[in-house]
Amino acid sequence: AQRVTQPEKLLSVFKGAPVELKCNYSYSGSPELFWYVQYSRQRLQLLLRHISRESIKGFTADLNKGETSFHLKKPFAQEEDSAMYYCALKSRAAGNKLTFGGGTRVLVKP
Amino acid sequence: DVKVTQSSRYLVKRTGEKVFLECVQDMDHENMFWYRQDPGLGLRLIYFSYDVKMKEKGDIPEGYSVSREKKERFSLILESASTNQTSMYLCASSPPRVGEQYFGPGTRLTVT
Numbered sequence: 410a411q412r413v414t415q416p417e418k419l420l421s422v423f424k425g426a427p428v429e430l431k432c433n434y435s436y437s438g439s440p441e442l443f444w445y446v447q448y449s450r451q452r453l454q455l456l457l458r459h460i461s462r463e464s465i466k467g468f469t470a471d472l473n474k475g476e477t478s479f480h481l482k483k484p485f486a487q488e489e490d491s492a493m494y495y496c497a498l499k500s501r502a503a504g505n506k507l508t509f510g511g512g513t514r515v516l517v518k519p
Numbered sequence: 520d521v522k523v524t525q526s527s528r529y530l531v532k533r534t535g536e537k538v539f540l541e542c543v544q545d546m547d548h549e550n551m552f553w554y555r556q557d558p559g560l561g562l563r564l565i566y567f568s569y570d571v572k573m574k575e576k577g578d579i580p581e582g583y584s585v586s587r588e589k590k591e592r593f594s595l596i597l598e599s600a601s602t603n604q605t606s607m608y609l610c611a612s613s614p615p616r617v618g619e620q621y622f623g624p625g626t627r628l629t630v631t
Contacts, residue, residue, distance in 0.1 A: 418559060441618050452523075453562075453609065453622040495561055499618040505550055505569075506577070507620060509562040 415510035432496030523623040538597040542610030551593035
């Protein structure tokens with residue numbers, strides 16, 4: 410069975426400090442991974458996906474198949490990065506199911 | 520711009536009541552999903568549908584059922600609401616073979 414683990418429930422950092430959100434997965438196949446973000450009073454939305462290899466809002470995430478990880482990083486956190494972040498794994502089965510981790514709340518202090 | 524709407528933002532129901540949560544998407548997406556979102560547990564899939572009248576159980580289907588009579592509409596039904604179904608319910612849609620899902624604003628359901 411596929412599983413996504415986000416070990417930190419809360420990350421508190423100061424503005425300008427680096428931030429790293431950990432995500433580990435278990436999946437018997439070639440994974441497709443995503444990071445979703447939910448800002449206060451907004452709907453959940455896609456932040457980035459590993460196949461795009463893109464940087465969004467200064468965030469990057471590298472898929473490490475050896476360590477089965479997909480950690481999200483930003484070198485200099487901003488106050489507007491305060492949000493709830495979810496790592497998600499896509500199944501190749503019909504319907505494009507996503508399995509989500511438990512989420513990490515990021516608080517960026519001024 | 521994809522729009523997923525949910526019928527209510529807040530709902531309060533009594534134990535034993537039948538509850539309907541409606542979700543509508545306007546982008547002609549084949550796939551639709553219902554999740555519940557609980558602190559520390561993340562999003563858990565209740566049911567999903569990849570076509571009209573097709574449905575599949577997710578990870579936590581017990582106590583829920585769904586209906587998809589039209590492509591744009593996916594309803595979640597709580598046959599007899601219980602207090603442990605108090606939660607935030609999120610609906611999402613996606614095109615086929617695409618991992619990105621588009622979410623609605625959520626319905627916060629309280630069962631008393």
